[in-house]
Amino acid sequence: MEPSPCRLPELEAARPHMEARASCPAAAPLVERQFHVLVGVTGSVAALKLPLLVSRLLDIPGLEVAVVTTERAKHFYTPQDVPVTLYSDADEWEMWKRRSDPVLHIDLRKWADLMLVAPLDANTLGKVASGICDNLLTCVIRAWDRSKPLLFCPAMNTAMWEHPITAQQVGQLKAFGYVEIPCVAKKLVCGDQEQGRSHTE
Incomplete structure (x- = not known):
């Protein structure tokens, strides 16, 4: 079960150029640069909407977008449909x-001005709340500079969403200073008409 499309502040898009970087961009020349948004995508059915989410972000002037994906998330979208750089564990x-x-x-957390984790599935929610960092995405989040905004969009089945531990874990992320974009009530992939879909759907 998954939450729907995330509402982001008005920002913009282009592809990042981190592949050739040997150091963090802190020493870059003082020129006007774009606002860097790092999208994290996890293994929720709401990941189907990743191409649409990225396209909408790219419509915002002044934004440069990159994506960090978990391996399970790759099951739900076609990489060729995502017009920005995709990073995964192998990278x-x-x-x-x-x-x-x-x-x-570390380079990604330095590059990004804002991180949006959409969708955030139940598994990754539990990892982040517990401090587990066993893949690229959770390592970025664990190393995140908390002076920068991090937004997350929970996405899971209603039965999972209503489990008592979910509220505890969401509360823990908020205690870290992260901002929740709440899920909404819509018809879920399983057929239920209940809470749990992400704002990215």
Whole structure:
């Protein structure tokens, strides 16, 4: 069960250029740059809407967008339909070969001005609330600079959403300073007409 389309502040789009970076962009020349949005996508059916979400972000002038995906999320969308750079677990290890090499999850947290995790499935919600960082996305979140905004859109079946631990975990993310974009009540993929769909749907 999943929540619907996320409502983001008015920002804009382009592809990031981190692949060739050997260091963080802090030393870049003082030129006007775009606002960097890092989208995290997890293994919820709401990930079907990732191409639409990215397209809408790219319609906003001044935004540059990149995506960090979990392996399970890849089941729900076609990478060719996402017109920005996609990063996954394999990229972390391909980039880092020796001690002086850049660390992707650190470079991404430095690059981004805002992070939007949409959808945030029950599994990743539990990981983030507990501090688990066993993939690229959760490593970025664990290393996140909390002076920057992080928005999350929960997406899961109503039975999972209504479990008592879900409210505790959402509360923990809010205690970290992250901002919830609440799920809405719509017809779910399982057929139920209940709460649980993300604002990205």
